Amino acid sequence: MKVVVVESPAKAKTIEKYLGGGYRVLASYGHVRDLPPKDGSVRPEDGFAMTWQPSARSEKPLGEIRKALRGADELILATDPDREGEAISWHVRDVLAERRALAGVPVRRVVFNQVTKSAVLDAIANPRELDQALIDAYFARRALDYLVGFTLSPVLWRKLPGSRSAGRVQSVALRLVSEREAEIEAFRPREYWTVDAALRAPGGGAFTARLTHLDGKRLDRFALSNEAEARAAAEAVEAARLRVAGIERKRVKRHPHPPFTTSTLQQEASRKLGMGATRTMRVAQRLYEGVEAGGEAAGLITYMRTDAVQMAPGAVAAIRDVIRDGYGAAFLPDAPRAYRTRAKNAQEAHEAIRPTDPALRPREAARHLDRDQARLYELIWSRAVASQMASAELDRTAVTVGAEDGSVALRAAGSVVAFEGFLKLYREDRDDPGGEGDEEGRLLPPLKEGDRPGREGVTPEQHFTQPPPRFTEASLVKRLEELGIGRPSTYAAILQVLQDREYVRLEKRRFVPEDRGRIVTAFLANFFERYVQYNFTADLEGELDEVAQGKRDWRAVLERFWEAFSATVDGTSGLRVSEVLDRLDKDLGPHFFPDGPDGASSRVCPRCGDGRLNLKLGRYGAFIGCSNYPECRFTRQFAAPGGTEGEDGAGAPEEPRLLGNDPATGLPVSLRKGPYGLYAQLGEAGPGKSGKPKRASLPKGLDPADLDLEAAVGLLGLPREVGPHPESGEPILAGIGRFGPYLKLGAAYTSIPAGGDPLEVLSIGLNRAVDLIASKKGGGSAARTLGESGGKPVTLRSGRYGPYVQLDKTRASLPRGEAPEDITLERALELIQAKAERGGANGKAGATARKSPARAAATAKTGAKAKTGTKAKPGAKTTAKPGAKTGAAAPGRAGRTPG
16 A cells, blocks of 8 residues: 655645555645744754644544555655755655654655656656755745744834734835835826827818827827917917828837746636736646546646746647637647746746646636636636647737928827637736737728828827736736745735734725834834845855756855844844834825825924924834824824825824714714724713713624714713513613623624625614524524535524634634635535544634734743643753654645745
C-alpha cells in the first residue's frame, strides 16, 4: 500500500478514484503547522531558527496519515506545484519523522499541474525529491513576514494608538492606495475646449470632424483654454471653405492576449464578472480540485497560482482542434502561438491557467457547475482558446478636412473590423474605457480627396481634466505586478487584509483609504521610509526568488535585511508622540484641513474661534482637536471637510446635529459621532458620572441622513415592550445590543434578522416577534436545506454571530468573505468536517487556536501557559530548527500570511 498526501479532501477523493487499489489518498487540510503568533518564534540571534507548532485541526489528519503508514510501502507527497505546496510537503514529512512514523518508509514528491487521470498517473510514475531551494524560499518569506509584523506592529501600537498592525507587502499596497488618494485631493481641474464640426459627404452620409489646426498651427490639448477662444475658433471653421485634403487608409492587426496567469485572471474576473480577488481564487480552487461531470470527478482547469503564460503542447494541439471544428480554418493561424512571460522572476507552476479538456465547452460544463463556477470556467476557456486564434484585422481610415488657405484643419477617424479573428470569442475589458479603441465600429462615409463636405453645425464644447482614478481590485493587482511587489498567489490575501484591518474600503468597486490607513502610511513613510519604498520591496522579492532558484542563501538574505531593519526600529524608541504628531500633521494637513473656496483656513476651531485644529492621539486612536484644550474641548472624528467618510459614517455630522426636543422631557436630541460610531444623545453632558446623558447607537445599515426626531426618541427609549407572549404571558422586549437588534423573552434572546428595515426594532409587531422566537426554538432562524448527508439534512442558517451551516448538532460558521449564496453542499460538508475535527459541535478544542495574535502575544508576555498538549517548564526554551514544534497554524491555504 502506498500513501498519498494532498491538501484537500475534495482533491483526495478525485485522485483516489484515478489511482485505484494499492493507494490510500489522504488530505492534510492545508498547512499542518505554522509559526506561533508570539514573540520568539523566529530568533535572529540563533541563525533565524524557527519554532513550529501543529495546528489543532491538523492533529486528526496527521493521526490518520501516521496510522495509514503502518506497513506502507511508500509515502508520496502530492501537494500543489508551488512554493507553498513544497512547504506543506516538507512540514508533513518533518512532523511524521519527529513522531517516528517514517521508519523504513521511503518518501517521494510528485507534482501535477492539473487534476486529471493522465496528469496524476504520469506524476506518480515520475517522482522526485523535495526541492530544498523552494523550501528555503518559504523559510525566508515566512520569517520575513513574521519579523516585520511582530517588530513593526508594536511600534505602531505605541506611537499610534488605535492602529492595527503592519506587514511587509500589505503596507506597500496601502501606500499605493493612499498616495493615489492624495493625488486626487491635490488635483486641480484644468479647463479646455474642443471644436467639432458636423459634416456631410457629397454623396450623403454624416460624419464628425474635430478641429486640429488653427491659423496654420497645431492645437495642443489646452490651446483653447476658455469659451471666447473656442467661439472664435468655431467662427473660423464656419467661415472656411472646406475640402477633403487627405485620406489615409490602412489595415492593422490586433493580436490575442496570452492565456491567464493568476494576476490577469483576477483582473479580468473583477472587470467582467464583478468578482473580487478572494472570491475568484476560491472558485478557481474548486474548478482545479475537481468537479463531478458526466459521472466522473475531474479538475476542469490547471493550477491557478502561476506566473507562466505558456501552455503544454498537447493542450495547444487540442485547442487548435476546437478552433478548427468550431470556428473554421480561417480562424486558425498557420502555426501555434507562443507566448513569453513578462513578469519579473516568473516562478510557481510552469503553465498558464487553461481548461484541462478544451473540448469541454462552457455550455456543457455549466450543467455540472454553480453560477460562479460556470462563469469563471467560461472566462478561462474563452481566453485560452482565443489565445490560439487568428489575429483580428481592422480597417482604419483617417480623413483630413481643411480650408483652402490652410487656416483651419479638422480630422475624422473611423475603424471597422474587417475580420473578427479572436475578437469573435474574446475581448479584454479595461478599468477606465476611453482613448484607444473608441473609434472602433465608427464607419466613415465614402470620400475622396477634393470633395467639399457640407457643414451642418459647428459646436464648441467645454471639458475639464479628470483626476487619476482610484484603484480597482484589477488595477491594483496590475500595479503591484508591474512594480514586482508581492507575488500573484498572495494578492487576494493582501487585498483582504487591508479591508479586514479597516485601512481601506471598497466604494463602487474602487479602493478608498480610510483615515487610519492614511495615518499608518504617513507614519511608515516618515519613520520607516526604506521599507515602504516600491523599489526596495521589489528588489527584496527578487532576492527571495533567487533563493527559490538556489542562487542565494536564505539566511544571508535575512541577515542583511534584519541588521538594517532592527536598527531602524531601535531608532524609533526615543520618538515622542508630539514629534510623531507634528510629522503626520505636516503630511496630512492638506487632507484634513483643506483651504476653503475663498482661501480661508479650515484649521480655525469652529467652537472657540481662535484655537487651531491639529491632529491628536487618544486612547482610541487619532482625532482632531483644538489647540486651546482644556479650555476648549472641541473634537472631531476623522472626516475631511467636504469629503466622505466610511460606509457607516456617510452623512455623519462633524458637529452634533440637533434633531429637535424630546416631547417628554423637553431636552435636546442630537446626532453625534464617537469613537465607536454614530449615536443619538438626549441632553448634554454634565459634570461627573452622574451627568452622563442617555445615548443610543444607530442600527447598522441606517443612513444618518434618515434619522429624524421620532426615530431618535424611539432608539433612546429602547428596550421597548412589544407585547405579551400568547402562551406564557411574559412580556416580549425589543432592543439593540452588542450584536444588533434583538427580542427578549424571559432570559432568552432572539436576533432580529438583518437586511430589512434597520429601524424594524422600533416597529416590530407581536405576530412577527412570536414567529421569530418560535423559529429559534425550532432550531434557529429560517433554514435553507442544501442536501443530505447520512440521511440527515444539511442546512444553511443565519445566527447571532452570522451565517453558519449545520448537520445534526454540529455547526460551522462561514469563513470571512464567503457569501451564503455561494455555499454548496460539498463546501458545507467540508466546513462541518473541519469544525468537528477541531472540537465537535461546541468547538471547545478550537478556543485556543482562535485567540488573536495580539492577544496571544500579550498572554505570552504575562506568563500565561499556551496549551500545546504538554506542560512546559517556566522559562524553558524550545528546540529551534526550521522544523521544531509549537504555535497555531492558519487553517488551509487561505491562511497564508500575505507577502
